[in-house]
Amino acid sequence: MDIWIETERLILREYIASDWKMIHGYAQQEGILIYENWGPNSETDTKEFIANVLELNQASPRTSFELAIVLKEEALLIGGCGFRFDTKQAHKGNLGYIINPLYWRNGYAAEATNALIRYAAEELAVKTIEATCDVLNLASQAVLKRCGFFRIRLIKKHFEMKGRMRDTFVYERNT
Template identity: 40%
Template sequence: MQTTIRTERLILRDPVLDDWAAIHEYSSDPDVVRHSMWGPNTEEETREYVEQMIEMRQEQPRMSYELVVTLKDSGELIGGCGIHKAGFNAEIGYTFNPRFWGRGYASEAAFALLRFGFEELGVHRIYATCRPANEASANVMKRIGMQREGRMREHLFFKGKFHDSELYSILRQEF
């Protein structure tokens, strides 16, 4: 079953293989992935990621949604976002092409994921994390109504060192 979420300016949809080049444009950019556990991607890694995203659709019941974000008016792929359900909780995340930063697209897509999680997936709590230095991501979480729960100290190891994460969440009744 194809997942499509429409907002005022965006369409969030399941990816197709031909999306890999647009995804690679931002997933290979060191500035974009500076705070991420992954990347910068090689072309092969991006193609494998797109294949994994497509395979997620086969999950029964489907618990993971990795979607591409496109502009409603032009269809241009500008980023990606995801929601992953685990019991009564779900985690969201988002990554955008820097050519489209600062226009509110991440907040619009993340808010759409909240609505999808609460209304379609029936979760009770949705959370997200970011590295402490990633103020732009923290601002998105605040803008969509998430509350900071605290800092998880050195709970992740990637790119050769331990990292902290800021944890934000929102409950269904707060949405």
């Protein structure tokens, strides 16, 4: 199943092998990954990410949907988003997103997230979606609130990440 989701300004589509170059443009930037438990990536890390995604796309049943975020008019990959089914609850899953910092503050994360929510609800019959966020990541918290998520809990000292213990907010929204 090839996924192609269009919004006013974006296309969410399946990754292709050559996307690693555009992904690596932001995945190697230490400064933007301070809230992520991955990165900064080496070229090998980014190529392995793409290889893993392409393999997951072939799984049956498919439980992970990682998509490139592309500016429609420019046909330019500016980020990624993904939805993953919860292994314990059939109608539940989680989502995440990342946008190249060159394109921050344009509403692209919220636009992509809302499109992914609609897809999960309409095509995958998902009823509940979770998202997690570093408590220090105010921009991501704002995106989640804008997309109708509610903070449901705080996980103190969730895990060690980049030399500190990360506290994590858990958000949820019903479709």
